Amino acid sequence: MAFKDILVELAAGRGGDATRAFALGLGASTQAHVTGVAPIGDMDAGYLLAEAGAVMLSRSLAESTERANALRSSFEADAAAAGVRAESLNLKLSAQHGDRVAAQLARHFDMTIVSQPQDDKAPDEPSILEAALFGSGRPVLIVPYIHRDPPRLDRAVLAWDGSREATLALAGALPLLVRAAKVEIVTINRDRHVDFPGFNIARHLARHGVNAELKRVTTELDVGNALLSHAVDTRADLLVMGGYAHSRFRELVFGGATRTVLESMTLPVVMAH
Structure with a gap:
């Protein structure tokens, strides 16, 4: 693929x-x-x-x-x-x-x-x-407008909350994830597992040959800033996440985490909705 x-x-x-x-x-x-x-x-x-x-x-x-x-x-x-x-x-x-x-x-x-x-x-x-x-x-x-390096996809972070948007982002980015040496599946401030009992998204990715591990992050930061901070800390080359929006007065506006990432991103980001 x-x-x-x-x-x-x-x-x-x-x-x-x-x-x-x-x-x-x-x-x-x-x-x-x-x-x-x-x-x-x-x-x-x-x-x-x-x-x-x-x-x-x-x-x-x-x-x-x-x-x-x-x-x-x-x-x-x-x-x-x-x-x-x-x-x-x-x-x-x-x-x-x-x-x-x-x-x-x-x-x-x-x-x-x-x-x-x-x-x-x-x-x-x-x-x-x-x-x-x-x-x-x-x-x-x-x-990001500050990006200058050639595409490097050795380390990727997948923001996972089990949602439809996150699933579409994962599927859309899969050709890039299979090229990564390491993928972290990150959940933010979740006490309970977000996957179906007995199944997890790491196992699914492993069957595609993706070297992925689960990482639960507990933080006082909002989701968008927490993801960006974690990506920097882990020296990630790519962030994959769902793209969220709200409809107000018939106008589409970015959701909180999506807006934060778009405003402050320092690495390439794959989104899907």
């Missing part, structure tokens, strides 16, 4: 550089095909009601398209230099249908690799993180 078809978000800035390099490094090591997608923001059609608005829309779209084309050229050049099979495309994401379009695209790949959310993104430069995570049904790997 291995990833053979990877989608990577192409973004500007230091986060985009780290994400592109990680995706191409993973593509090289797994001999996967890597497709780069450059999201293009599309202003709301309401701007077209005024002539000035139409000019603003046209100018913004032209600038966004020019930026996307530059990102694609850089990505394809890097892929060729790395000997990775690759292609790229622009993806226009409107305010009304952007999430649906990005999610539909992500469903056609084994995994989507995206950048950690950043405050320095251009206002019209959308992200496909939420769409891929909550709408694709596929795993998402988030690369």
Whole structure:
């Protein structure tokens, strides 16, 4: 089992550089095909009601398209230099249908690799993180903007609470977990075992050839910070966890642990929902 078809978000800035390099490094090591997608923001059609608005829309779209084309050229050049099979495309994401379009695209790949959310993104430069995570049904790997090393997957931490989200994250990350020399299955502040009586997830992973051990962590930290702290203490190369969300007033917002990890992550994280 291995990833053979990877989608990577192409973004500007230091986060985009780290994400592109990680995706191409993973593509090289797994001999996967890597497709780069450059999201293009599309202003709301309401701007077209005024002539000035139409000019603003046209100018913004032209600038966004020019930026996307530059990102694609850089990505394809890097892929060729790395000997990775690759292609790229622009993806226009409107305010009304952007999430649906990005999610539909992500469903056609084994995994989507995206950048950690950043405050320095251009206002019209959308992200496909939420769409891929909550709408694709596929795993998402988030690369921290401070990441600089080639993909190294010797040690992994799997956050396990027995939930559907954690199970999907485990299944989605399995091709990476089988490559790890050691996997820790971590539960946070749980007095009782989270697995079905007589069965545990370590045994399941062992049958896939994964060297995994259970670790129960008791701490006063919240779950997100506890996972990040444990990952640092154990010098983990990868964190695998469920991606959680809450629906408020018809808007999707990240759950507490998910939000904390996305804000403070220092290592690549695989999430699924």
